[in-house]
Amino acid sequence: MQIYRSREVGQSYVTSVWTTLVATVHALWLMIKIRPQVVLCNGPGTCFPLCVIAFIFKVVGIRWSSIFYVESIARVKKLSLSGLLLYKLQIADQFFVQWPQLQRKYPRAHYVGCLM
Amino acid sequence: MGDSKDGVKGKRVVFVTVGTTCFDALVKVVDSQQVKDELLRRGYSNLLIQMGRGSYLPTKSSGDDGSLAVDYFTFSSSIADHLRSASLVISHAGSGSIFETLQLGKPLIVVVNEDLMDNHQSELAEELAERRHLYCARPPTLCQTIAGMDLKSLVPYSPGDATPVAKLINRYLGFPEE
Numbered sequence: 001m002q003i004y005r006s007r008e009v010g011q012s013y014v015t016s017v018w019t020t021l022v023a024t025v026h027a028l029w030l031m032i033k034i035r036p037q038v039v040l041c042n043g044p045g046t047c048f049p050l051c052v053i054a055f056i057f058k059v060v061g062i063r064w065s066s067i068f069y070v071e072s073i074a075r076v077k078k079l080s081l082s083g084l085l086l087y088k089l090q091i092a093d094q095f096f097v098q099w100p101q102l103q104r105k106y107p108r109a110h111y112v113g114c115l116m
Numbered sequence: 117m118g119d120s121k122d123g124v125k126g127k128r129v130v131f132v133t134v135g136t137t138c139f140d141a142l143v144k145v146v147d148s149q150q151v152k153d154e155l156l157r158r159g160y161s162n163l164l165i166q167m168g169r170g171s172y173l174p175t176k177s178s179g180d181d182g183s184l185a186v187d188y189f190t191f192s193s194s195i196a197d198h199l200r201s202a203s204l205v206i207s208h209a210g211s212g213s214i215f216e217t218l219q220l221g222k223p224l225i226v227v228v229n230e231d232l233m234d235n236h237q238s239e240l241a242e243e244l245a246e247r248r249h250l251y252c253a254r255p256p257t258l259c260q261t262i263a264g265m266d267l268k269s270l271v272p273y274s275p276g277d278a279t280p281v282a283k284l285i286n287r288y289l290g291f292p293e294e
Contacts, residue, residue, distance in 0.1 A: 038289070068285055073276075074211040076239040094288055096281055099243065110284055114276035116215040 003030060006045045024049040031057065035064050042070045043082035055091040070096040071109075073116050077101050129162040130155055131202035133195055135210040138169040141255040142208060142227050143188075147174040152184045154262045160204065161185060166195060196220075204267075206258070209237040214244065218273035224250040225261055249273045 004027075006020035007013075027049035039054050041047035047069070054065040069092040071083045076099045079087060086092045087106055095109045103111035132146050143165055145151055155163060165174050165188040179185025192198070195213075199205060199220050206225045207213040217224045226241040238252075245252035248271040253261040287293065 038285075040285070066289060068288075070281060072211070073215070074237055074240045076243045078236065078239070080236075094284060096284070098276075112280040112284070115278045115281065116211075116219075116276045 003027065003046060003050065006048055020049065024053065027053045031065075037065060039065045039067045040070070041068070042072060043080050044072075045082050048082050048085065051086055051091050055089075066094075067092045068094050068096070070112075070115070071098065071102065073098045073114055075099070075102065077105075079106065127162055128160045128203040129164055129201055130160045130204045130206060131164050131166070131195075131198050132206045133166040133198075133213055134168040134170065134208045135213050136168055136191075137208055137210070137229070138171070139208050139227075139229050140170045140172040141229065141231065142206075142258075143167050143170050143172050143174060145255040145258050146206065147172075147186070148259075151259050151262065152186070154259050156184050158262060158265075162187075164188070164198060164202075166190070166192065166198070209241045211237065211240055214240065214250070218244075218249060219275055221272060223265075223267040223270055225258070225265070226250055226252050227258055228252065228254050230254055244273075247271065 004019070004023040006023040007016040011019070031050065031053045039050060041051065051067050051069070054067050057064060069083065069086050071079060075083065075097070079102065087095050087109065095106070096112050097103050097106065097109045098112060098114050100111055103109050132142070134142060146163065146165060152163065161179065162185045165186070167174070167188050167190055174186060174188045176188070177183055177186040196216065199217055199222060202222055204225070205217045205222050206227060207217060209226050209228050214224070214226060226245070228235065228238040228241055241250070241252045244250050248269065250270065251261050251265055
């Protein structure tokens with residue numbers, strides 16, 4: 001099953017606005033069709049519209065999905081953009097990081113060690 | 117040293133990989149006389165370069181004259197076999213290449229691409245180097261890294277475990293603990 005990316009690596013932020021909108025509409029359609037109980041993702045940007053839709057559903061009272069985000073093992077000292085957004089906006093129900101430095105910087109994250 | 121025709125006996129291969137990226141700076145420096153001489157000096161007989169999307173073509177050599185045998189290719193569907201038969205791996209800083217190599221227990225030098233704009237991957241290489249699982253270098257420092265490396269001092273990497281994540285998720289969702 002394919003889902004649309006909000007933004008390709010290196011894509012200009014201006015055109016990203018449109019592709020993000022397309023990805024969001026697609027995510028909305030997927031969420032309604034599948035109604036997942038769990039959304040488990042690791043970034044990158046592909047997961048962001050899905051998480052936002054799931055979160056908006058929760059906010060309006062449609063409690064279909066719990067959202068779990070695992071930050072990439074390549075992120076040791078700084079979060080990825082998706083990770084940062086999901087963490088700061090408190091969209092994920094549980095936020096996992098693989099390095100202790102990130103857990104110290106982002107205390108609401110759970111440190112789970114390296115998964116690879 | 118014996119016949120190096122098939123190179124089966126005593127063949128020590130250095131495998132260089134840039135993954136799916138273009139990393140001409142690494143391929144160029146590995147193909148330099150300085151680095152090739154240093155690899156020979158450290159006891160390696162063969163150099164195999166996976167050059168990915170790069171445009172710089174290394175110089176092939178049979179190594180019959182006692183020099184380092186050099187070969188290259190662009191991509192293969194799986195580099196696992198090449199990693200397995202290597203005595204030393206020199207890789208770009210992609211997390212896939214790094215962990216695939218570490219899990220096979222192969223000595224690894226990670227070379228960070230200084231031309232990349234957002235170089236978050238260097239964080240991973242530097243952290244693992246600090247924990248002594250691999251050596252970390254940049255194209256200009258690769259030769260001295262090879263000259264000074266002590267592979268016996270590298271700490272073996274223990275594969276990770278996803279069970280803690282599964283446990284936390286199960287607990288959150290209310291599943292009974294096993």
